[in-house]
Amino acid sequence: MKATFPHMGRMDIFIKGIVKALGMEAVVPPTSSKKALNLGVKYAPEFVCLPFKLMLGNLIEAFERGADTVIMVSDRGPCRLGLYGLPMQIILKNLGYEANWLILNTPHALHGLFQLGIEKEVVKYRDKLTFVDGLLAFHFGWKKMLAIEEIERLSLKIRPYEINKGDTTKGLYQGMEAIESADNLYDLKKAKDAVIKDLRSIPQDRNRRPLKIAIAGEIFVVLDSFANLDIEKKLGELGCEVDRTIWFSTHILHHVGLDKFMRRSKGKAVRAARPYLKHPVGAECNATVGYAILYAEEGYDGFIHLMPFTCMPEFVAGGVLTRVSKDYNIPIFTVELEEHSSQTHLMTRLEAFVDLLKRKRQKRQGLEGSRGD
Amino acid sequence: MNIYLGIDVGSISTNLAVIDEEKKVLAWEYLLTGGRPIEAVQRGLKEIEKKLPSQVEIRGGGSTGSARHLTGILIGADTVKSEIIAHAVAASHLIPEVKTIFEIGGQDSKIIIVRDGVVVDFAMNTICAAGTGSFLDHQAQRLGVPIEEFGNLALQSKTPTRVAGRCTVFAESDMIHKQQTGHATENIVAGLCQALVRNYLNNVGKGKELLPPVVFQGGVAANKGMKAAFEEELGYEVIVPEYYHVMGAIGVAILAQETIVETKKTKFKGFEVSEVDYKTRSFECTGCPNLCEVIEVLMSGEVISRWGDRCGKWEVLEK
Numbered sequence: 113m114k115a116t117f118p119h120m121g122r123m124d125i126f127i128k129g130i131v132k133a134l135g136m137e138a139v140v141p142p143t144s145s146k147k148a149l150n151l152g153v154k155y156a157p158e159f160v161c162l163p164f165k166l167m168l169g170n171l172i173e174a175f176e177r178g179a180d181t182v183i184m185v186s187d188r189g190p191c192r193l194g195l196y197g198l199p200m201q202i203i204l205k206n207l208g209y210e211a212n213w214l215i216l217n218t219p220h221a222l223h224g225l226f227q228l229g230i231e232k233e234v235v236k237y238r239d240k241l242t243f244v245d246g247l248l249a250f251h252f253g254w255k256k257m258l259a260i261e262e263i264e265r266l267s268l269k270i271r272p273y274e275i276n277k278g279d280t281t282k283g284l285y286q287g288m289e290a291i292e293s294a295d296n297l298y299d300l301k302k303a304k305d306a307v308i309k310d311l312r313s314i315p316q317d318r319n320r321r322p323l324k325i326a327i328a329g330e331i332f333v334v335l336d337s338f339a340n341l342d343i344e345k346k347l348g349e350l351g352c353e354v355d356r357t358i359w360f361s362t363h364i365l366h367h368v369g370l371d372k373f374m375r376r377s378k379g380k381a382v383r384a385a386r387p388y389l390k391h392p393v394g395a396e397c398n399a400t401v402g403y404a405i406l407y408a409e410e411g412y413d414g415f416i417h418l419m420p421f422t423c424m425p426e427f428v429a430g431g432v433l434t435r436v437s438k439d440y441n442i443p444i445f446t447v448e449l450e451e452h453s454s455q456t457h458l459m460t461r462l463e464a465f466v467d468l469l470k471r472k473r474q475k476r477q478g479l480e481g482s483r484g485d
Numbered sequence: 486m487n488i489y490l491g492i493d494v495g496s497i498s499t500n501l502a503v504i505d506e507e508k509k510v511l512a513w514e515y516l517l518t519g520g521r522p523i524e525a526v527q528r529g530l531k532e533i534e535k536k537l538p539s540q541v542e543i544r545g546g547g548s549t550g551s552a553r554h555l556t557g558i559l560i561g562a563d564t565v566k567s568e569i570i571a572h573a574v575a576a577s578h579l580i581p582e583v584k585t586i587f588e589i590g591g592q593d594s595k596i597i598i599v600r601d602g603v604v605v606d607f608a609m610n611t612i613c614a615a616g617t618g619s620f621l622d623h624q625a626q627r628l629g630v631p632i633e634e635f636g637n638l639a640l641q642s643k644t645p646t647r648v649a650g651r652c653t654v655f656a657e658s659d660m661i662h663k664q665q666t667g668h669a670t671e672n673i674v675a676g677l678c679q680a681l682v683r684n685y686l687n688n689v690g691k692g693k694e695l696l697p698p699v700v701f702q703g704g705v706a707a708n709k710g711m712k713a714a715f716e717e718e719l720g721y722e723v724i725v726p727e728y729y730h731v732m733g734a735i736g737v738a739i740l741a742q743e744t745i746v747e748t749k750k751t752k753f754k755g756f757e758v759s760e761v762d763y764k765t766r767s768f769e770c771t772g773c774p775n776l777c778e779v780i781e782v783l784m785s786g787e788v789i790s791r792w793g794d795r796c797g798k799w800e801v802l803e804k
Contacts (some may be wrong), residue, residue, distance in 0.1 A: 142774060145774075146776055147775075282797075428707075460551070461609060462611075464607060467567065467569070467570040468569075468606075468607065471603050
């Protein structure tokens with residue numbers, strides 16, 4: 113069995129970590145690129161969203177590399193992505209890619225792993241594989257994921273201060289590679305500490321006062337830097353300190369109910385959105401609205417809402433956000449992403465948005481200054 | 486005399502404006518980009534230099550528009566700003582009480598919301614370019630009406646024809662259909678203006694609080710039929726400023742002046758850049774499957790800047 117999975121941000125590191133610890137084999141699709149996107153666009157229905165097209169492209173590239181089993185995380189709607197496993201299966205079958213499919217849409221689906229005969233596969237690689245081995249493997253993948261997120265978070269904090277444009281991004285990419293290649297917990301810790309030290313030693317101008325911007329929206333386009341056209345890097349280089357509202361780890365923790373005590377949990381955001389949305393719209397919609405409120409209350413300068421073009425839950429959020437923007441006096445900018453989205457197009461709008469925030473802050477400070485006289 | 490130069494290089498037109506210390510417009514130039522921004526900028530610089538008094542010193546320069554980065558490198562701009570801010574700055578300078586700005590250019594249309602001289606919100610057309618200058622140009626040509634006459638003709642209409650305006654292709658087929666059934670040209674032209682205004686207000690202006698005074702600028706503001714259609718739809722006067730077609734350039738000239746207050750010294754290379762040999766070329770990077778198209782700018786055969794790559798490995802040249 114050669115299992116594969118579509119990309120979503122750096123989720124591959126989590127899965128690769130587990131697979132590595134179990135001593136199994138997985139076919140990781142090449143990093144999302146224009147090639148994957150073009151394949152997806154070619155075979156997907158025109159009006160389907162960008163995440164679907166990218167995932168389909170990933171899978172085609174994985175099949176070309178010999179994958180024969182697909183493992184896909186799914187949901188039960190109303191986000192269409194939750195139902196995407198089946199149409200993808202049909203499209204790929206028509207293209208001649210026969211494979212075993214495991215769509216994990218409920219915890220019960222886990223028994224599907226055994227239907228696929230995964231335990232036999234595992235045994236093939238290791239003579240004695242116990243439940244504890246499984247747990248350890250999961251733990252290793254999880255730790256790797258957390259390490260990646262930690263350095264990503266740090267890069268968001270450092271980038272607006274960097275003196276030489278691009279230093280942080282370069283350091284981050286190198287760091288991700290170092291963490292990816294770690295084979296055990298000891299190496300992982302060592303690699304992570306080295307990366308953090310390197311990132312911290314990037315030449316910085318700490319006199320700058322960066323604008324603070326939060327990014328929220330549909331989970332795939334928030335997590336995946338290819339899908340969102342490196343929006344975090346762009347904003348950072350325009351001098352903004354960015355905070356991402358959803359991470360792979362927080363998403364998982366929320367689903368197993370372990371994020372209750374976190375400062376910015378999804379549940380908290382959903383509750384904050386109640387004056388505007390009393391019913392769950394689905395996917396991240398309620399949380400997106402709630403996060404805008406929470407971050408506005410924390411004094412953030414601006415809020416960026418990312419959504420795939422034609423995404424229903426986020427379209428609803430976009431409508432509600434125009435009200436939130438007015439009520440909480442926080443500029444909100446919605447970016448709709450699709451395969452035609454262009455870097456220059458987005459850059460013009462981001463530059464204008466950042467200028468708007470800068471001028472707003474200057475004016476506010478001007479007023480405060482005159483009051484002080 | 487100290488002067489400041491602003492250049493706005495858009496998809497269709499390249500505009501230059503020169504202002505003095507009091508932000509008064511001394512000269513302006515409007516020419517077609519014709520898909521060759523470098524040549525347009527160099528031609529514009531030559532033309533505008535002729536219009537200026539002999540005893541002037543350029544204290545600063547700025548660039549805006551879709552070719553702002555390229556132009557900025559070309560002329561040595563002190564500030565490179567997006568069109569939205571440049572347009573807002575110019576409008577609030579000329580009409581200080583402005584609250585809403587409509588800007589319709591060649592391929593972009595935007596709404597900018599201003600409160601107390603500061604931009605608080607904006608929207609730009611995203612997925613579709615219906616209702617922008619290029620489309621009006623194309624339709625004027627097809628109807629055999631010179632674009633300069635388009636607005637006047639629309640004003641003559643008493644019973645504008647209803648034209649479907651959501652999509653320009655369908656607008657065109659609807660117009661053809663109306664022509665074939667005998668509607669007069671002026672009614673169709675007026676109907677088209679109304680359809681475009683409806684489309685603009687619904688798509689670009691959705692959810693925005695459009696308070697007067699409204700300033701209407703950009704190339705399409707020359708069209709009196711569009712101004713009349715906006716006024717009819719909104720129910721109040723829409724102001725078209727004197728320099729409606731070069732507002733971006735004026736705005737970025739003002740921004741350059743603001744920048745110089747801080748930096749003191751200009752980076753502007755002088756009008757001589759119109760004589761220098763600039764070229765651009767591109768190549769496809771094969772470092773990864775993204776196959777980014779990298780653009781290089783060459784000054785007298787030497788690469789001075791590059792952009793277009795996702796990963797940033799070619800960009801390092803830029804200082």
